[in-house]
Amino acid sequence: MRFYLFDKVIDFIPGTSSRGIKNVSSQEEFLIDHYEKFPVMPLPLIVESIAQLGGWTITVSSQYRYLALMVMVKDVEASGRACPGDQIEMQVTIENLNEFAATISSVALVEGKPILKVGSLTYALYEIPEADRRAIKERYEKLIN
């Protein structure tokens, strides 16, 4: 399995918020053991989807200056699930962004109904060496749709 847990970004306001999509397919490897008779996307992986989209939002908002690494998650609340065929829409709001750290909050929805809320997710920021910024930019820009 490739560890790219969001598929595309459908809406992006630099420094403020973003919305992204994760499609759940019946061919996903994590569904083989989770569970054979009842395929459902593991909730920690949805948190990872949110963390990846949040990281993307922060890196692009900082104009490819910082890479965001998750250090703390607070107030995770699940209220639904995502099964094969579902399209998860994740809404990320940047609560705080400075040169050392960033905090986001997020909600994941399926068919307009919340399935998971993250009250606060904090990242530590690492400066990307200038030589590497172009490659990251090329890869990240392709995700906006």
Add this chain to the structure above:
Amino acid sequence: MRFLMIDRICELEKGKSARGIKNISWNDDFLEEIFPGMPVVSSFVIAEAVAQLLSWIIVEAKDFTVKPVITVVDSYICNGHIQPGDQLEVMGSVESMSEEGALVHGKILLRGKPVIEINHAVCYLYPLSELDPPERARMQFKHLYVPGCPLPQTAQHPASLMREEVPVYKRPWFDRITDDSQPARLVAIKNVTATEDYFNDHFPRKPILPGVVILEAQHSLARELVLRQLAERGLTGSFPVLCGAEKVKFRLFIQPGDQMLVEAAVKSFSDGQCFIATKVTVGGKNAASALLHFDLTDRASYTQKYILGR
């Protein structure tokens, strides 16, 4: 698993034709079961071996500047049982090539007899550097091409029938049936997501859903439709076996984040065979279509026709 479906190129006539090898192993991701306990390589996925061999002929002839992307296949025939342990001979020929496109044909032989035939496929030539770093493609080709390497022997070990101890566990290639209100028609969703392994190789710089995976989604839903039709008619001993496809067309690049709506409808249905028309749309746009041809057969006559008879 990686999406490299050709293992070796043994002969190459520049820009014209090539012959190569594809080995089938138990570790292949693309095994399925038509009859319980009889694993077989997915009928459409194996066509990717021909597609990749043809792709290398064109890529090498055009000096690693373009890569072909399949758009239309006139006729596709499959009439063999390919299983783990088999060594396949893959043949490809380029009938004509211009700046924009190419007309190609291909074949797969098992023990010297054709099991897959692709006739009259049209591909469009796309800039290679947008899909794949050219130096990576050159390196791959260098490893693949072994001039003079012997092709698979025609007298290999015979097909095996005893494999019931290893079940193949596979989910369908579509995710959810959304409409079965009409008797001879099914509609389903197939989600396309970036976690799929084949996007590593297809392609490193631009993820595009492989045509054979689109076809496999159409095949999987069509099979479900035929199984329901058979149950309705009380023909529970028969199973659908794909034996070909016509008018295969790909019109759009499908990428992670897209949701495919797959539709299958019975075109004709008789005792021994049936035709299913399939269509794929993405966001309301027509993305692909094909007419699939199934043989309806029971286990005993399948074994006789496809395994023992060959």
